Every structure is written in structure tokens, then in C-alpha cells.
Amino acid sequence: MTLDRRSFLKLLAAGAGAAGLPMIGRAAEIMPKKGRRVIVIGGGYGGSIAAKYIRMMDKTIEVVLIEKNKQYISCPFSNHLLAGYIKDLSSLTIGYDKLAANHGITMVYDEVTAIDPAAKTVTTKGGNIAYDKLVVSPGVDFRTEEIEGYDAKTEELMPHAWKAGPQTILLRKQLEAMQDGGTVVLTAPLAPFRCPPGPYERVAMVADYLKKNKPKSKVILLDANPDIVSKPTLFRKGWEMYPGLIEYRKAAKVTAVNNQAMSVMVEGIDEVKGDVISVVPAQRATALMAGAGLIGEDKKWCPVNATTFESTLHKDVYVVGDSSSAGAMPKSGYSANSEAKVCATNIVAAMNGKEQVEMSGINTCYSFLSHDEAISVAGIYTVKEGKIVGVPNSGGISKLDYSDAKLEAKYANSWLKNILTEMST
Amino acid sequence: MKKKWSGLALAAGALAFSATAFAAPPSAEMLANACAGCHGTNGGSAGDTMPSLASQSASSIVESMLKFKSGERSSTIMGRLAKGYSDEQIKAMGGFFAKQKLHVTQQVTDKAKVAQATKIQEKSCGRCHLDEGKDGKDDTPVMASQWLPYLQIQMDLYTSGHRKMPDKMAEKVKELSKQDLDALMHFYAAQK
Incomplete structure (x- = not known):
């Protein structure tokens, strides 16, 4: 120390x-x-x-x-609104009345x-x-100051939708308003950021929407990281469901935005225009x-x-x-x-x-690739020499042949139901 | 200068945080609470494809977890998770969930199927799945009030050969029709 x-x-x-x-x-x-x-x-x-x-x-x-807020909206599963698997955010919204009453918690809003x-x-x-x-x-919080030209208007013009709620609905509305043949630009900031698989799930969700509704369009993911941060092999395989619709660019950090031109600048040199743009700034x-x-x-x-x-x-x-x-x-x-x-x-x-008591922790994250196919990453955590580490030879990602994807989607839905019930009762 | 401050800080830190220097190994509660994000608080599942662990027989949980860990029982995610625990930790978790109250699920079951299965259960299953599935015998799991979609997934895994049935169970299941098995799932789910 x-x-x-x-x-x-x-x-x-x-x-x-x-x-x-x-x-x-x-x-x-x-x-x-x-x-x-x-x-x-x-x-x-x-x-x-x-x-x-x-x-x-x-x-x-x-x-x-x-x-x-009196209500909380879950970030996990909020990408489903972009795909149209859910029509609103009600299934992701919880209140605190039961939690407070069941456990005698004093709420201060x-x-x-x-x-x-x-x-x-x-x-x-x-x-x-x-x-x-x-x-x-x-x-x-978002490190918006690291993106040149990012101001109060940018969040409305290029919604991050990285906090579920009005931002998610706004991005969905922009997708709905886009003409077929348009370009959707998504971005991922440098890790570590909230929800490591989130950007890669999101690109699939948007691609599924385009495939069904605007098949002449495409979605570009500008990823600031050297490669897909989470479950790379599985996401690459999953994206094959959307041939011609997804363009993935690695090491493509967004360094500036142009609200007027509806464009982002990649690494200060390459301007990328979009009909719909979602900029997710780096976080702290x-x-x-x-x-x-x-x-x-x-x-x-x-x-x-x-x-x-x-x-x-x-x-x-x-x-x-x-x-x-x-x-x-x-x-x-x-x-x-x-x-x-x-x-x-x-x-x-x-x-x-x-x-x-020594800590013992778990992480399980499910990501959807289509409405009934999902993949997962799991980890068990312990403390070694004062640091939280994964338990050796445990955890990991779904089978690479995708044979479990349909079953995992079923389990993922119960994941959401259980974790939101834990939080609200 | 920097070195000096860091030395002082170490001394102060040792005083301030001495309580955390000696920690007991993870308790059964510590281990089991981490499962509740997926299996529900105290193992009472609200998600219909996720099994409730509350009030499950300890030996059944331990046997399942050890088989997940070794790969003998196929799984999507449980094998990856089970590998993170020692056999002793798995026993502690089994003991924790066995002590919890049965989670009575609110779910729709088909009354005609439940009635139809009553005799089948008695004749074919009841010697191990005691008391209408409310009690487990040795490593036989408690079935009562378990989620119907979960039971159906598991039966599909059994009959498609993805999950190996215990020999005694295989003998009995062999004699039953698809309709019988479906009715049995409704029967167990309906028990409270």
C-alpha cells in the first residue's frame, strides 16, 4: 500500500x-x-x-x-429495445416499495x-x-472531455444509451426514423468500461433490426480497443448471422465528434459519417x-x-x-x-x-445474438495477495460451436428475472 | 520524501485496517449468496428456467455440482462455475440451501395432467421421489414446486441423451410414454 x-x-x-x-x-x-x-x-x-x-x-x-429515482431501469437487456425484442422498458423497470417493506429499509428519494x-x-x-x-x-460518469466537440447537444444527437432509460428510447427512435440504406455508427470506449460485452451485443441487436426492417443498411462498430474485449471468438461467430450488415473496426478510437456534420473522427484522422450515431464515451x-x-x-x-x-x-x-x-x-x-x-x-x-470473512464472488454475463440465442461468460473470484483474482481453471465462455446458444437464451431470461427480483423484493 | 510518507502511511494503514488483515475462510453463506443472482435470494428462484435450490436435499446439490465440476453432467454454464469451488465449499453450499424454506412457486399447471400423473408417480417414481416429490432420498432431488419449464428442459436433456439418467430411473422411464413424462412434470411442479 x-x-x-x-x-x-x-x-x-x-x-x-x-x-x-x-x-x-x-x-x-x-x-x-x-x-x-x-x-x-x-x-x-x-x-x-x-x-x-x-x-x-x-x-x-x-x-x-x-x-x-423512484424507479430503476436495468442496463442489462436494454439492448433488446434496439432490436425490437421488447416494445418498451417496463420489463426492465423495478421500484423499491416491496424491497423497503420486506426488509425494513428506509428509502430516501x-x-x-x-x-x-x-x-x-x-x-x-x-x-x-x-x-x-x-x-x-x-x-x-462519462469522460466526455476526452472527445473534442462533445457538448450538451451530442448526447441528444448521438445518444450513448449506456444508462438505460430515455437515452435507450431515443436511440431506438432514431433507428426507426432512419431510411433504409442508412449507416448506423456505434462506438466502444477503451476498457475498462461498464458492461464489457455490451458494445458487441449491441451491434448484433442493431444488425437484427436492420436485417428485418432495413436490409440495405449497415452498422459500423468503431472499437477503441485493439480487439473485441469480451468473448471475441463467440461474437465473431455470432455476427455471421448478419452477413454484409456488420463492419467491425478495431483500434478505432473516437477522438472527436461533429454535431453539425453527424460524424465522428477516428484517431484524429478518419471522419466517419452516420445517419444514426451512438457515441459511448470512456468512463470513470x-x-x-x-x-x-x-x-x-x-x-x-x-x-x-x-x-x-x-x-x-x-x-x-x-x-x-x-x-x-x-x-x-x-x-x-x-x-x-x-x-x-x-x-x-x-x-x-x-x-x-x-x-x-474472505470474499467469494461470481460474475455471469449473458449476451444475446438474436432473440433466442445467447452466449455467456462466467467467473469465480477470490482474493490472492490482497487482490481479487479469478479462481484458476474455472469460469470461461460458452462452447465455441454455439450448440448451447438456444438453451442459454432461456437461462438468460431467468437470469434477468431472478436478479431483478433479488433487487426489488 | 516519498519513501518517508509511504512508510508512515503503511503504519497508519495497518492501524486503520487491521480488522481486515485476518479473514476467516468464506462461510457457507458467503459462498451461497453469490449464487442467488441467478438462483434467487436463499435459492428461491423467480425465473422459470432456473431451478430453485431452497430446501433441496444437500446430497443432491453436492452430487450435481461434483458432476458439473468433473464434466460428467453436461451443462451450459454450471460446469464452468462448479470448477471454481473445492469439494468442501460445494458441501457447504449444499448444506446452506438444504436449510432454506421450500420456495413455493406460483405457476400454471394442467390439472388433468396432474391427475393423470398421480398414479404413474406412485407406481414408477415414488420409491425414490418420496412424498409426491416433496422429499428426496439420498441423492434424489426434491421435485415439489420446481419450475415446470426447468423440469421440461431437464427431461428433454435426459431423453435426448445429453444428461445421463441414473440406472434405476432409466429402467422406469423406458416404460413411460412422452405423454406420461409430460404429465409427471406437471405433477411435480404442482406440488406445494
Whole structure:
């Protein structure tokens, strides 16, 4: 473990706060703390699960889940809207009423504006809330500043649709409005990014839409990476279902966009025009995490203890999901689910003075190639020498001959049903 | 300068995070919770192609997992996952799920088929699938309230030769028609 001077001072400050130095000039406390309290920020794949499992493991700990929206829309399966396999996002939308009632979780629908790890408070638009332990599962922000010409309009003109909801619907509408013979341009940022197989599934989903509705069109995937990041052999094979419709360009990083010309610039030299364009910028942990001093030396992600997911920069703050640096675990919904349970286990142990428990995690990701064919990647994770690593000789991808693809699509649908039910009940 | 700070930080870090330095091996709960993303909280599945593990017999889970691990039982994803665990860890997970309450599924079954299968179950299956499939015998799985689509997938795998039936089961299944087997799946799914 190495810390720069600034981080070290922060660490000391965090320690001082925990020791109970008086805090000056604090905003109004909106929920005075009576007993032991954990706050969870973010009600997605990680946060909802952390809140639920802490309550399942210890009913004497108060859990406050702070989430901006009353409903959550799943990113996994949202590419299905682009293909037209689903007509709206209702099957991907969950609420929190049952989760809160079943487990006695206090919901606060508000936006978090700041975290003060020294004072151990979270500031929302409504005021301050104090915690003993804090779990943050905030998702990602986009590094739009790395793309020249990217402004507020770009998101409307070239929707990333990398956070499911209005952006996904907008991209679908643009596909519907496109004339046959048009060009769809999709992009993938440099890894690591949220949902590694996502761009490659998306190109198949768009190709399936074009094949059925606009067969003279084509879809180009501009991939900033040297090759397909996830399941490359399987995706290549899967794309063969759409002959002449898919053009894949590797090492093709989008460095600039031109809103007026509806074009993107590849590696600063090659201009690619599109009738429909989806630009997915590179990503990092959210601004909230930066403000709280939770982002590490890479200036992108939040370093965490591999056993507990406690921040290595601030005590009693835990980071799960896409914002954390979770070693070999990919930035996926299932990883967030699994990380949240590991984190919950060790928070409850710590709050009860019990021994920490070694992490054991799973990731399973399904990607669709057509409405009834899917492929998967799976991994089992453990800790070795302080780092999260895959268990040797386990995990991996589907059979290369595609013989399981129809069966895997059936299992994938139950994956979604189960993981969303876990989050919402 | 840098070295000095890093040394101090190490000392402070050791104090701040000493609790995490000594961790117990993964508990049964830690191992099993990771499965719940696909198999449902505590093994109660909400997805109709994914088996519920809650209240399943421990030896049945262990036997399946060991066969997934060795490749003796074919699978899409379970073989890849089972290889990530030691036999002891698999036993711990089996024990965890066996202790959970039976997950009663809400699903539509065909009443006529359920009635038709009652006698077949008694005659052909009941010696191992005890108490209308509510109880397992040794490594015989609990069938009651399992999802119908899951049961149908597994029966298809058996009859198409992708999954090997235990000898005793093969003898019995040989005597049954496709309609009988279909009715039996409805029968087990309907048990609560």
C-alpha cells in the first residue's frame, strides 16, 4: 500500500473525524441517528443488494437507501429495445416499495451532493444524514472531455444509451426514423468500461433490426480497443448471422465528434459519417466520488480493500459496482450484485466486532445474438495477495460451436428475472 | 520524501485496517449468496428456467455440482462455475440451501395432467421421489414446486441423451410414454 501525501493527510483527517472531533458549520441533520446506521447510496445492481443483505443479516442495523429515482431501469437487456425484442422498458423497470417493506429499509428519494468521510455524513439536496458505515454504488460518469466537440447537444444527437432509460428510447427512435440504406455508427470506449460485452451485443441487436426492417443498411462498430474485449471468438461467430450488415473496426478510437456534420473522427484522422450515431464515451467513477476523495491514483476508479470493499482512502466508506477497482471482476451488473453481498457480510461482521470473512464472488454475463440465442461468460473470484483474482481453471465462455446458444437464451431470461427480483423484493 | 510518507502511511494503514488483515475462510453463506443472482435470494428462484435450490436435499446439490465440476453432467454454464469451488465449499453450499424454506412457486399447471400423473408417480417414481416429490432420498432431488419449464428442459436433456439418467430411473422411464413424462412434470411442479 502506498499513499501520496495528500491521501495520507485525508486518512488522518478521516481518523480524527471518527474519533469525534466537533464539526463546525454543518447543514441541518434531517434524520437524527438513534442506533447503528448504514447509508447506501444508489439503488442499482449493487446498492439495492447491499441494503437488503445488511438487513437480512442484522435487523438491528438501520439501513437508509438514498436513490435519486423512484424507479430503476436495468442496463442489462436494454439492448433488446434496439432490436425490437421488447416494445418498451417496463420489463426492465423495478421500484423499491416491496424491497423497503420486506426488509425494513428506509428509502430516501433524493440526490446526494456530497460525502464527508471525516464528519461521516452524506449531504442530499434535503439536508445531512449521518452514518456509521457508508456503501456507495453510484455507477459511472462519462469522460466526455476526452472527445473534442462533445457538448450538451451530442448526447441528444448521438445518444450513448449506456444508462438505460430515455437515452435507450431515443436511440431506438432514431433507428426507426432512419431510411433504409442508412449507416448506423456505434462506438466502444477503451476498457475498462461498464458492461464489457455490451458494445458487441449491441451491434448484433442493431444488425437484427436492420436485417428485418432495413436490409440495405449497415452498422459500423468503431472499437477503441485493439480487439473485441469480451468473448471475441463467440461474437465473431455470432455476427455471421448478419452477413454484409456488420463492419467491425478495431483500434478505432473516437477522438472527436461533429454535431453539425453527424460524424465522428477516428484517431484524429478518419471522419466517419452516420445517419444514426451512438457515441459511448470512456468512463470513470462519478463526480460524487471525486468530491469525496475516493478516487485513486489512476484518477478514474475507487481503490478498495479486496476482502471488504472498504475504500483504501477513507475508513467506513465502501465502494461496490462499476465505480470500484475490483481487480479481475468486470464492471457488470452481476459483479455489483456479488460485490454488494461480500461488502454487506463484512460490514455486518465489523459492526458486531466479528472476524472478517474472505470474499467469494461470481460474475455471469449473458449476451444475446438474436432473440433466442445467447452466449455467456462466467467467473469465480477470490482474493490472492490482497487482490481479487479469478479462481484458476474455472469460469470461461460458452462452447465455441454455439450448440448451447438456444438453451442459454432461456437461462438468460431467468437470469434477468431472478436478479431483478433479488433487487426489488 | 516519498519513501518517508509511504512508510508512515503503511503504519497508519495497518492501524486503520487491521480488522481486515485476518479473514476467516468464506462461510457457507458467503459462498451461497453469490449464487442467488441467478438462483434467487436463499435459492428461491423467480425465473422459470432456473431451478430453485431452497430446501433441496444437500446430497443432491453436492452430487450435481461434483458432476458439473468433473464434466460428467453436461451443462451450459454450471460446469464452468462448479470448477471454481473445492469439494468442501460445494458441501457447504449444499448444506446452506438444504436449510432454506421450500420456495413455493406460483405457476400454471394442467390439472388433468396432474391427475393423470398421480398414479404413474406412485407406481414408477415414488420409491425414490418420496412424498409426491416433496422429499428426496439420498441423492434424489426434491421435485415439489420446481419450475415446470426447468423440469421440461431437464427431461428433454435426459431423453435426448445429453444428461445421463441414473440406472434405476432409466429402467422406469423406458416404460413411460412422452405423454406420461409430460404429465409427471406437471405433477411435480404442482406440488406445494
